[in-house]
Amino acid sequence: MIAQYIANGLLIGSLYACLAVGFSLIYGVLNIINVMHGSFVVLGAYVTIYCTLYLGVSPLIAAMIGCAVLFAFGYLVQRHLINEVVTAPIFISFTLTFGLDLLLNNAMIQAFTATPRSLILNYGSITIFNVSLSIARLGAMVLALVLTGLLYWLLRHSQMGRAIIAVRMDHYAARLLGIRVEHIYAITFGIGALMAAAAGAAMAVVFPITPLLSGVFLGKAFVICVLGGLGSVPGALVGGLALGLLESFGAVVFGSQWSTTVGFALMILVLVVRPSGLVGRKGFE
């Protein structure tokens, strides 16, 4: 049974990791708390669901469409709205994203209604060594891990990625070196939105989606970023898996109703004992 609990924890943990990595990137590079993150996840999930149901494409293609749509949306929102306040104190940008989130969330409630919707994919489950694993959740886990890995590779080994890191280190110096900082900011925000959409696509396969879940997703992203370290992709991964395992065992030891509390309690503990997070350093990768 312990193996099943660990498996459960890892399955949900990788979804959590994908959920948090976009949020962490935006916070790390732009120093913006993107309150819209939860709504981006939900929007990505909806695009995936509707494309699968009405365009008849496979969920994977629908997920990519969702990622593309959210990337464009994130880019535009940052370039034309958030860019105005990106160098202002963090509270200003927080208020702006909070207001934008109210707009986005309520627009989604109007457009999609609050009735839960999901993708009914009956892929079944497999059992390995007495541990039951849902194929759909395994697929979601693979998607989440692959995208997180891709992002990590992008940041370390591509021109764009190094430009993003440079802007994060010192945006004045980056500008002097010829990097178009506004463009980089917008790209980063777009990537954050894209990862949120990917997480949403993964979620759509396992939970019924409603716009009212955006607050739950945002809360989880926040906890994971604190646990793992802000602005770091490995940090989000570690934080996500850690939270997944913690909630899993917390549910067993204390009861299901305490699993969210356990997560937040640990977040407070980490803030007190090791504020930079389990993996984060006071620097950049």
Next chain:
Amino acid sequence: MANPISKCTLPLLLGGILILGSTGLIRAADPIRIGAPLSLTGSLADEGGKEQQGLDMCIAAVNAKGGVKVGADMRKLEAVKYDYQSETSRAVQIVQRLLTVDKVDFLFAPYGSGDTKATAVLAERYNIPMVATSAASEAVYDQKGKNLFGILFPNNAMVQTEVKYYKERVPQAKKLAVFALNSLFPKAIAAALRDTAAKDGFEVVFDGLYSQGTLDFANALTQIKAGNPDWLYATGYIQELIVIRRQMDNLGMTIPIVTMTAGAAYPEFEQNLGPLSNNVTTNAWWHPSATYKDSYIFGGAEQYTATFKEKYKKEPTYLEAAATAGCEVLVQSVEKAGSTDPEAVRKQLSTLKFETFYGPIQFGPSGQNAINSPMILQIQNGKYAVLDPQAVKTGELKVGVGTK
């Protein structure tokens, strides 16, 4: 001799003026206003929408027959609606506003046991009758007020019927697992079931709670699986129940009887789960297949269902029906009382027995409907079969949820 015409003229003229004058005096009387706080957005938006539909059905039907007869006047019925966004604090504010600013004649309670209990206090303070159409927990009615009237009969009656039914049909079922959402109604009905079942010889192998916003039930379900129960009773609202059923399938769980409430009685449950919803049982306070007759509006359950389907293109559940019935008993009480005076209407509400398409309703001393008509339903191949009461059943219990 006086001209006979001129002799009649004056009386005729006076008579004519009187008749014309009195028709002028029969101006339209003010409408009767029901204050309705509705959760049209937020986590209970689905349920709030259903309540609104039920209320609108009643208002349309009553107004179609000319309105409410109050003494000598016919007055139209109308609702003053506000969206409280599924937030209890906002529901309380809105009820306050309905009472002090809009000065409505009567109140409808918000959705669910928790919000109903919170706002009932205001109805009591302002002495305005409030009809609760979606609160079944006995705890809602224990505040010793006299203004709250609940259409749904108590949880206890429901669970007693369920325990009796399953014990008779599946006598070899001994182990019970209870998994409840940590919210007023789901927690209360799960506790009631657990206690009733334990007294009746069931062994409770799992008894757990989960909080709102839980995204992953795998661990609790793993524990439940280890206990090997014969009957799983899972409570919550529709979103959680869908995920629970999915994850049960992920973990390869097969259990003879799986009962889910509330939310499994709504068509969205079956739509979201597809074949996974097969053989899941649930309970309901009413069902379209009921055979109740109603001489006041609609004529009976069948006609109500037909009218509802025509208007909204879907079948009504007990939620819409209870909302319609709540409005109906209010209107009937006003007519019997001959006025909208709260005291007079309250007296009628407390004493009358109403025969409605929803079933017989008579409010007991606590204000809750004391006539119990629990229904047990099962989803069989995408359709709801009524298992109980025997008089209206449309199918027999199929044992085994999750069998391949």
